[in-house]
Every structure is written in C-alpha cells, then in structure tokens.
Amino acid sequence: MTDARVVTELDERGVFTITLDDGEKRNVLSQALTAELVSAMDRADNDPEVRVVVLTNSGPIFCAGADLDERRASGGQPGPIDSLALFGRIQRSPKPWVGRIGGHAVAGGTGLAAALDISVSLTNVKFGFTEVRLGIAPAIMSAICLPKMRRGDAKATFLRGALFDGAEAARLGLITTSVDSTESLDAEVDAVLADLLLGGPEAFAATKQLFETVPYMGADEALAFASVRSAELFGSDEATEGIAAYLEKRPPYWVK
Numbered sequence: 001m002t003d004a005r006v007v008t009e010l011d012e013r014g015v016f017t018i019t020l021d022d023g024e025k026r027n028v029l030s031q032a033l034t035a036e037l038v039s040a041m042d043r044a045d046n047d048p049e050v051r052v053v054v055l056t057n058s059g060p061i062f063c064a065g066a067d068l069d070e071r072r073a074s075g076g077q078p079g080p081i082d083s084l085a086l087f088g089r090i091q092r093s094p095k096p097w098v099g100r101i102g103g104h105a106v107a108g109g110t111g112l113a114a115a116l117d118i119s120v121s122l123t124n125v126k127f128g129f130t131e132v133r134l135g136i137a138p139a140i141m142s143a144i145c146l147p148k149m150r151r152g153d154a155k156a157t158f159l160r161g162a163l164f165d166g167a168e169a170a171r172l173g174l175i176t177t178s179v180d181s182t183e184s185l186d187a188e189v190d191a192v193l194a195d196l197l198l199g200g201p202e203a204f205a206a207t208k209q210l211f212e213t214v215p216y217m218g219a220d221e222a223l224a225f226a227s228v229r230s231a232e233l234f235g236s237d238e239a240t241e242g243i244a245a246y247l248e249k250r251p252p253y254w255v256k
Contacts, residue, residue: 017053026064029066059103122166
C-alpha cells in the first residue's frame with residue numbers, strides 16, 4: 001500500500017509515465033499532489049534515461065483543477081508550491097510531454113491538458129473553464145490557453161463556464177485530438193510515442209525553445225535568431241550523428 005498521489009514508471013524505451021492517482025480528491029492540484037508532481041518533473045527533466053514523458057490519470061478524473069478547500073482555508077492565496085509552476089515547467093521542459101487524458105479535465109485540469117505538448121483525450125470526457133460560476137476568473141488558465149485559441153472561442157468558453165467534450169476541446173486547439181474508446185486512446189498515444197522516440201534529445205529541447213521564443217519576436221529578429229540557431233544545431237554532435245545515420249541508412253544512437 002502507498003499514500004502516493006502521483007505514480008511514476010520508466011520503461012525500457014525511455015518513456016516516463018506520470019499517473020495522477022488521487023481519486024479520492026479527484027486529482028485536484030492540492031499542495032500534496034503538486035509537490036509529488038514537481039518531484040516527478042525534476043526527474044523527468046534531469047534523468048538522461050527519460051526520453052519522453054506521458055502524463056495520465058487513474059480513475060474517471062484527469063484533474064479537477066485547484067483544491068478549493070485549501071484555497072478557502074488560505075483566504076484564496078496559493079500555497080508554498082504554486083500550481084502555476086506546473087504549467088511553466090512543462091512548457092520549459094527539454095523533453096516532449098504527451099497527455100493521455102482518460103478522464104474529465106475541468107478548470108485547472110483543462111489548463112494542465114492544454115499545457116502539454118501533445119494531448120489525446122477520450123471524446124466523452126468533459127473539459128471547461130468553470131471559474132466564473134465560482135465567482136472567480138480563469139486567470140492562470142488564460143496564460144496557458146489564450147495563445148492556443150481564437151479570441152471569439154476563448155471569450156465564449158471563459159464567460160459561459162459551460163462544459164464541453166473532447167472533440168470540442170480539440171476543435172478549440174486546447175488538445176491535439178480525441179478518440180472514442182480506451183483502446184483507441186492507447187493506440188493513438190502509442191503512435192505519438194513511436195514518432196517521438198525517433199527524435200534526438202537535443203533536437204527536442206531546441207524545438208521546444210522555438211515555441212518559447214520565436215512567437216514573441218519581430219519578423220526580422222525571429223529570422224536572425226533562427227539563422228544563428230540553425231547553424232548551431234547543424235554543427236552539433238547530435239546533428240552530425242543524425243545526418244550520418246540518415247545517409248548510411250541506419251538508426252542514430254538515440255533510437256533503441
């Protein structure tokens with residue numbers, strides 16, 4: 001028996017699976033769960049054996065958002081570990097993060113799913129920005145989700161506070177795609193992982209960096225940055241190996 005709220009497993013391929021496993025509290029972002037999730041993130045970022053990260057859930061809830069009991073007890077203030085750190089850590093991580101969204105993801109759960117690099121959900125799970133119905137605004141969610149959404153869609157979903165399914169979450173750009181069954185969910189995640197495991201570790205980090213820098217530059221600045229960065233990457237040891245492997249019709253060293 002274990003009291004762990006977050007369960008981790010690293011397989012022989014380098015896939016590090018993080019499972020939210022606090023079903024009694026609907027996987028809310030409590031201080032306890034958040035601390036365990038941050039610890040798992042530390043391992044994901046720093047363990048060279050970790051190639052790709054999968055975030056998933058046990059039970060019918062992926063994540064129900066903030067721990068309202070804790071927020072009420074603290075007068076609305078975040079605890080020592082701010083859940084905002086989770087979203088930024090995922091986006092800054094040098095590893096690809098894949099979401100296997102097998103349960104409802106509401107409020108902060110929607111933001112957590114949206115923060116992942118590639119997310120696949122069941123079509124019948126519920127997403128939504130329900131904060132206005134609690135008398136608050138989806139402030140933290142806006143930082144994660146607004147860049148992914150059309151302005152009109154964002155206003156409608158944020159202001160109405162209504163729930164929507166996985167297919168609509170995909171249409172809104174919050175997740176990548178949705179599927180109709182658990183078997184299809186596993187198959188789609190496996191297909192994503194098969195592609196990702198062909199990529200170079202340094203290439204992943206460099207690619208994710210582009211998303212955090214290029215959109216915030218002017219056109220000329222972005223082209224200048226991209227030119228310099230491209231030359232650096234073509235000159236790297238990883239690129240030398242990758243190009244040689246391609247020309248020699250063999251797998252590069254990072255493909256197990």
